[in-house]
Amino acid sequence: VPDKPQRRIQRRRAFLQSGALSLGAAALLSCSRSTDSRGASVLRVGAGADRYNTSPGRFTFTSSRPNVHVAEPPVRPDDAFHAQPWLFERWSYEGRGNYVAHLRPGVLFHDGTALTSDVFISSAKRFIAARDFIALDPDSLRRVDAGTVAFRSNSGSASMIKNMTHPAASLFLANGQEESMPVGTGPYKLVRYEPRRLLEVERFDRYWGPTPPSQRVSIRFLADPQARLMALRAGEIDLISDVVPELFQGLAPDERSVVVRKSRPMRYVALLCNRRGSPPFDTLSDIRVRRALALAIDRDAIASVMYGGHAVPARGVLPGWMFGLGDESPRGFDTDRRKAASLLDDAGWRLGEGGIRSKQGRALQLRLVSAFPNASAVKPMPEMLEQMFRAIGAKVEIVEVEDDQLYYTGYADGGQGDMFLEMGGNAVADPTFLLYNTYHSKTPWPAYRFSAPGADVDDLLDAARQQSDDQAIISIVREAHRRIIDEHVSSIPILMVPVFLLTRPDIVLQPFENLDWVDFGAARRKA
Amino acid sequence: MIRYLLRRLLWSAATLAGMSVVAFLLVALAPGDPILAELRFLGVPAKPDTIAALREQFDLDAPLPERYLRWAARLVTMNLGNSIASGRPVSSELVQALPPTLILAVVSLALIVLLSSVTGVLASLYPRGALARLLRGLTVASVSVPLYWLALAAVFLGSVTFGIGSFVDPSSFGGLALAATLLSFGPGMSVSRIVQQRIDAERVEDYVRLAAATGQSPARILFEDIGRVVAPSLITIWANSFGYLLGGAVVIERIFDRPGLGNLALQAVAARDYPVLQAYLMLAGLLFVCANWAADALSAWVDPRLRRRGIHA
Numbered sequence: 082v083p084d085k086p087q088r089r090i091q092r093r094r095a096f097l098q099s100g101a102l103s104l105g106a107a108a109l110l111s112c113s114r115s116t117d118s119r120g121a122s123v124l125r126v127g128a129g130a131d132r133y134n135t136s137p138g139r140f141t142f143t144s145s146r147p148n149v150h151v152a153e154p155p156v157r158p159d160d161a162f163h164a165q166p167w168l169f170e171r172w173s174y175e176g177r178g179n180y181v182a183h184l185r186p187g188v189l190f191h192d193g194t195a196l197t198s199d200v201f202i203s204s205a206k207r208f209i210a211a212r213d214f215i216a217l218d219p220d221s222l223r224r225v226d227a228g229t230v231a232f233r234s235n236s237g238s239a240s241m242i243k244n245m246t247h248p249a250a251s252l253f254l255a256n257g258q259e260e261s262m263p264v265g266t267g268p269y270k271l272v273r274y275e276p277r278r279l280l281e282v283e284r285f286d287r288y289w290g291p292t293p294p295s296q297r298v299s300i301r302f303l304a305d306p307q308a309r310l311m312a313l314r315a316g317e318i319d320l321i322s323d324v325v326p327e328l329f330q331g332l333a334p335d336e337r338s339v340v341v342r343k344s345r346p347m348r349y350v351a352l353l354c355n356r357r358g359s360p361p362f363d364t365l366s367d368i369r370v371r372r373a374l375a376l377a378i379d380r381d382a383i384a385s386v387m388y389g390g391h392a393v394p395a396r397g398v399l400p401g402w403m404f405g406l407g408d409e410s411p412r413g414f415d416t417d418r419r420k421a422a423s424l425l426d427d428a429g430w431r432l433g434e435g436g437i438r439s440k441q442g443r444a445l446q447l448r449l450v451s452a453f454p455n456a457s458a459v460k461p462m463p464e465m466l467e468q469m470f471r472a473i474g475a476k477v478e479i480v481e482v483e484d485d486q487l488y489y490t491g492y493a494d495g496g497q498g499d500m501f502l503e504m505g506g507n508a509v510a511d512p513t514f515l516l517y518n519t520y521h522s523k524t525p526w527p528a529y530r531f532s533a534p535g536a537d538v539d540d541l542l543d544a545a546r547q548q549s550d551d552q553a554i555i556s557i558v559r560e561a562h563r564r565i566i567d568e569h570v571s572s573i574p575i576l577m578v579p580v581f582l583l584t585r586p587d588i589v590l591q592p593f594e595n596l597d598w599v600d601f602g603a604a605r606r607k608a
Numbered sequence: 609m610i611r612y613l614l615r616r617l618l619w620s621a622a623t624l625a626g627m628s629v630v631a632f633l634l635v636a637l638a639p640g641d642p643i644l645a646e647l648r649f650l651g652v653p654a655k656p657d658t659i660a661a662l663r664e665q666f667d668l669d670a671p672l673p674e675r676y677l678r679w680a681a682r683l684v685t686m687n688l689g690n691s692i693a694s695g696r697p698v699s700s701e702l703v704q705a706l707p708p709t710l711i712l713a714v715v716s717l718a719l720i721v722l723l724s725s726v727t728g729v730l731a732s733l734y735p736r737g738a739l740a741r742l743l744r745g746l747t748v749a750s751v752s753v754p755l756y757w758l759a760l761a762a763v764f765l766g767s768v769t770f771g772i773g774s775f776v777d778p779s780s781f782g783g784l785a786l787a788a789t790l791l792s793f794g795p796g797m798s799v800s801r802i803v804q805q806r807i808d809a810e811r812v813e814d815y816v817r818l819a820a821a822t823g824q825s826p827a828r829i830l831f832e833d834i835g836r837v838v839a840p841s842l843i844t845i846w847a848n849s850f851g852y853l854l855g856g857a858v859v860i861e862r863i864f865d866r867p868g869l870g871n872l873a874l875q876a877v878a879a880r881d882y883p884v885l886q887a888y889l890m891l892a893g894l895l896f897v898c899a900n901w902a903a904d905a906l907s908a909w910v911d912p913r914l915r916r917r918g919i920h921a
Binding site: 127130131132133134135136137138139140213214260275276277278301302303304305307308311312314315317318484485486487489490491525526 | 639640641644645646647648654655656658690693694695696701704705760763764767768771774776777862863864865867871872874875878879880
């Protein structure tokens, strides 16, 4: 019979052993849970930070990136970015900004409500008309019959339907529940949402369109890019979006667990020139200096270094394949440093000590502000540009800003720099969208007033917005694009960059052009 | 003791009032406009009157002192407003984010206490030899290696290489254990040096030599006599490390996808989400003050001299 101290020791030992067993069991359970989810037929997506907004007027819950297709817009872009029928089966432009649209029959919301003109009107008033850029006049929405609606653009625009390709025009049922459980007509219905952590959707069996391959899509919000990549490598998720350049540096050339998927090159990286700055940021008011800088850039060298070599040299800010714009216009700029030097000579900038040019005692020193959306997105492009500009006698001060708010309020909005490195793109099927908002003198963004070309481009863009004929619009946009780049050198195009996703090798994706339009639900595992 | 604790409570209230001014000004004076930030994120332009209406909605159009008074009044009534970035009530954002951070911080604090006590005592008992060198090396490494890098390396080894549990699943025990270990490693090793120094300083005192001369065992002298003397100051140091844990949680939660206060704060900074940021700063301050108040109470309970000093001071 054990004595008292021995019993005490035995009790303590038993306590410690049971504690250790519990911890082990918990760890095993934790491991087995993740193993189960790997084997399940759930597509698991790792997205960036959760930026959904549930406010009325800025509602983006499930419709902005990552767009999980709970709701659908009235029209969608095709391969060339032309608006194609979706919830609108067809439509007609009646002139003076008036439209008549016929709703697709047989479309149901996830709660079984049919898409009728009355439902469309209440939904469009709440969600589509709240977005200024779409320019839908909410008071003009009128029922023609059960499946037909009429409405008007409050700016008289003939391009309003094209703007409705934007995910912000997605149609939710206005049932008062949209802030917690939005109901749409899309191929997937929302089943679970934990803010900043997780969103899950399930296949909608009564969807009017083709049945999507995944039964369930689970989206995890992983704010840190490296954490997203590691989750992919560990097999905890199947694909990741919001791929930043630093992730390419972590991919080995013979990487087997990760595959790079990309769209056609569609986002531009360009230097926006400050043409209207006050001293000392007034050097680029001289077009010869702007043109010289454009000719000094070796775009092939930058393309081979940046974005894992997936980017291509850019001629303009819109890709030639988009809207059928073609590759002939604008011509853009080839590398010609001799001509660049000659242009600077003509402009009165003479080579001085240390290879830096000067004019009337003022050195040719330029401030390059990098970048929108952030400096990491274009690293190490500023340093490469600095070397290239140095070769023609221009000294560059690089200001790197990681925070887009500081970029705008500290530098771009006040014209506190000579060149602003930006990455952007035309996110909708309206061919005028990017050029109008970035190069029109009346742009709503203060930063772009410093690079706006002037009256001739304003007139062209205004005229394009009044046209109803697609070919006429594209023809005008092509000319405006040519003038912005070739004639005014308001922006110096550098690269065209695809949109990237990283996936496991067994995932098959449909082609995509815009992160907002990636159809995660259409992704599937190879048989 | 109650008078002592009440006095500390009053000081805490005054500290929080001061912090409210700092929290408000830090956020309000930072560059960037939350309304434009949100609209730019959406990638769509808005009319000037839409922007003006949003500014009015979020109280951004009033002068700074007026904005502070309105905000402070709402704070007192626990009306924290809505997040500019998500549109959800700030209070619900905080309520959702608080538990993951508290769990992480409390587990990490327990690990800090354990790690610093064990290694501090070992370093004091064996001041020379391989163990002492190992502990010194670990201490230097803990303060030299950035937490972000350490966390990524640990996740790579733990999850990618060896497949120990899920690190993107906040309910994973393995993920929590790894996150808490990483978070507590630096402060735990740093405090262990203090534990060692305090014990070393006490071991040459007369009362320790007297206890040894009367035949008490070294373990009893260490844990009962020395422990009682050094405990109050160590409790204060451990409580202070709670503030570090809240800061460190920002990095750890981002890597481990824990939907806690740190992640919430980082996203609020990026979006210039004033209501969330200001509420976060106040909540972090409140947690820190509470931890210190609890430490004061615990110290006073352990060492009655502190109560007397506190009352007569």
